[in-house]
Amino acid sequence: MTIRPLTQNDIEQCARLYVLAYNRPPWNYNFSHEKAVKYLTEYTERSRFVGFVLVEGDNIAGAMLGHSKTWWTNDLLYIDELFVAPESRGKGYGKSLLDHAEEYSREQGFEVITLMTNKHMPAFEFYNHIDYIQAEHFVFLFKPV
Numbered sequence: 001m002t003i004r005p006l007t008q009n010d011i012e013q014c015a016r017l018y019v020l021a022y023n024r025p026p027w028n029y030n031f032s033h034e035k036a037v038k039y040l041t042e043y044t045e046r047s048r049f050v051g052f053v054l055v056e057g058d059n060i061a062g063a064m065l066g067h068s069k070t071w072w073t074n075d076l077l078y079i080d081e082l083f084v085a086p087e088s089r090g091k092g093y094g095k096s097l098l099d100h101a102e103e104y105s106r107e108q109g110f111e112v113i114t115l116m117t118n119k120h121m122p123a124f125e126f127y128n129h130i131d132y133i134q135a136e137h138f139v140f141l142f143k144p145v
Contacts (some may be wrong), residue, residue: 006051
């Protein structure tokens with residue numbers, strides 16, 4: 001298993017993996033491959049994109065896509081997406097990707113890593129288990145249009 005920077009050449013395989021990971025319980029998304037390609041490509045087109053893939057053999061088994069952001073005290077890394085192939089879950093790959101992101105953040109002099117997740121999904125417990133802290137003072141708001 002190796003972790004390397006995500007490139008545009010990885011998007012097709014990452015999109016297939018994204019659909020496999022999220023078009024099933026408990027998420028039950030309904031992403032087509034084409035929408036997943038577009039969705040992930042939009043992240044890579046950001047000016048301060050940061051992304052990594054975890055490769056097992058010749059296949060991508062997990063990915064993290066995010067971006068760096070300016071903050072008043074110091075820059076930070078915001079993780080937009082993190083996913084692992086269903087058959088590779090439970091092997092520590094998600095934690096390995098986050099450990100890699102932490103090392104990258106330290107090297108860049110970032111102050112913090114931030115992310116958003118649904119507290120009613122398994123990912124919430126995963127992040128809590130590896131010492132991510134729920135920010136009680138933040139509220140996520142939305143408005144259907």
